[in-house]
Amino acid sequence: MRIELQHVSKRYEAEAPSVKDLSLSVQDGELMTILGPSGCGKSTTLLMIAGIFPPTQGDILFDGHRVNNVLPKDRRIGMVFQNSALYPNMNVLKNIEFPLKNMGVARRERMQRSEEAARMVQMSDYLRRKPGQLSGGQRQRVAIARAVVKRPGLLLLDEPLSSLDANLRGNMREEIRRLQKELGITTIMVTHDQEEALSMSDKIAVMNAGELQQIGTPLQLYNAPANWFVANFLGMPAMNELMCSWSADGCLQIADTGQTIPVNGGSGLSALHQGQQMRLAFRPHQVSLITATGQFRETDLRGRVASVEFTGRERLVHIRIGDTAIKVYADMAESLDEHQEIAIRLDADYYLFDRESGENLRLPAAGGQPKISETGDMPFVKQAAYSL
Ligand code: ADP
Numbered sequence: 543m544r545i546e547l548q549h550v551s552k553r554y555e556a557e558a559p560s561v562k563d564l565s566l567s568v569q570d571g572e573l574m575t576i577l578g579p580s581g582c583g584k585s586t587t588l589l590m591i592a593g594i595f596p597p598t599q600g601d602i603l604f605d606g607h608r609v610n611n612v613l614p615k616d617r618r619i620g621m622v623f624q625n626s627a628l629y630p631n632m633n634v635l636k637n638i639e640f641p642l643k644n645m646g647v648a649r650r651e652r653m654q655r656s657e658e659a660a661r662m663v664q665m666s667d668y669l670r671r672k673p674g675q676l677s678g679g680q681r682q683r684v685a686i687a688r689a690v691v692k693r694p695g696l697l698l699l700d701e702p703l704s705s706l707d708a709n710l711r712g713n714m715r716e717e718i719r720r721l722q723k724e725l726g727i728t729t730i731m732v733t734h735d736q737e738e739a740l741s742m743s744d745k746i747a748v749m750n751a752g753e754l755q756q757i758g759t760p761l762q763l764y765n766a767p768a769n770w771f772v773a774n775f776l777g778m779p780a781m782n783e784l785m786c787s788w789s790a791d792g793c794l795q796i797a798d799t800g801q802t803i804p805v806n807g808g809s810g811l812s813a814l815h816q817g818q819q820m821r822l823a824f825r826p827h828q829v830s831l832i833t834a835t836g837q838f839r840e841t842d843l844r845g846r847v848a849s850v851e852f853t854g855r856e857r858l859v860h861i862r863i864g865d866t867a868i869k870v871y872a873d874m875a876e877s878l879d880e881h882q883e884i885a886i887r888l889d890a891d892y893y894l895f896d897r898e899s900g901e902n903l904r905l906p907a908a909g910g911q912p913k914i915s916e917t918g919d920m921p922f923v924k925q926a927a928y929s930l
């Protein structure tokens with residue numbers, strides 16, 4: 543099923559709008575994640591798609607048909623919440639079967655479909671158990687089976703993994719993704735967990751304070767964030783930032799140290815004005831570390847090692863540049879001591895964000911501005927430059 547939201551807004555009574563002018567589309571069979579911090583309007587959006595809340599403004603279309611006035615039960619949706627309530631006195635099989643009973647499906651087909659759904663979520667060995675005898679992860683599996691047994695055209699998942707422990711979350715991510723692909727079911731999932739969104743989604747829609755920030759593939763959002771909010775929200779460890787301003791001779795002046803460095807390459811820098819306040823930003827793997835003071839260049843950013851964190855395959859070096867703390871990955875072979883002088887060399891991959899609007903002013907490679915909608919292609923996204 544293809545889903546479209548056209549200029550959808552939601553205002554709860556006298557409150558400020560919880561969702562503002564949201565337009566997006568989800569293609570048939572796609573898994574789209576709505577990602578954003580708590581309170582940004584994710585659940586509100588999902589509940590409008592489900593038909594539980596009517597939008598204050600705008601239209602919702604399923605396969606091109608306006609469904610604003612269609613009742614939830616007639617929308618062909620399956621829903622799973624963070625803590626899905628199962629019927630406590632029914633066993634697993636009866637819980638999964640329940641929606642089919644409501645639909646008036648004959649007993650034999652009910653059994654067949656319920657057992658199949660249980661098998662898909664790997665709960666076949668627990669059919670006679672009551673919900674109270676299941677772990678949190680198993681209960682969520684049953685909830686998912688109950689949602690897909692109806693063969694809905696659209697699966698809506700609201701933070702389905704948030705209540706599970708970290709280990710189980712990883713497994714369930716893979717399982718939901720596998721099931722979603724196997725069934726080819728259009729899915730909209732809500733989460734505040736960027737890692738979950740990056741690892742599971744075909745597309746991600748990032749929201750903040752009720753407003754859409756950007757839509758794209760995980761790689762597009764990670765490599766070419768439209769603004770500082772998206773840049774900062776995605777990725778772990780987070781993107782580094784150094785406050786700076788634009789000086790007339792095409793240089794950046796770093797606020798903390800007063801150092802000026804030239805800006806090379808990139809695109810989209812034409813409209814800058816002298817003194818414009820910006821953030822120089824880069825991810826922990828996007829710069830080179832220079833450890834031998836003899837090799838420092840004028841244009842390198844100088845700092846000191848604050849501490850070195852062992853992460854397994856690499857080390858994460860905590861560096862202070864003036865009063866700003868940043869993190870950069872280093873090879874295991876590099877010799878690094880606390881307090882030693884160190885330099886950071888910017889290669890092609892760094893970003894400049896306007897400090898007021900948050901807008902991304904510079905892209906790593908040539909090619910125009912990041913777009914908010916998913917319709918424009920993004921030629922500047924470096925192919926497979928980073929693994930996610
Ligand atoms: P999220 O799911 O992203 O955490 P929500 O969609 O639940 O965010 O909430 C968005 C905003 O709308 C919040 O400010 C919240 O307080 C408000 N809100 C959510 N549900 C209601 C409601 N039923 N009545 C009034 N305000 C609500």
Ligand code: MG
Pocket residue numbers: 584585586
């Ligand atoms: Mg929510």
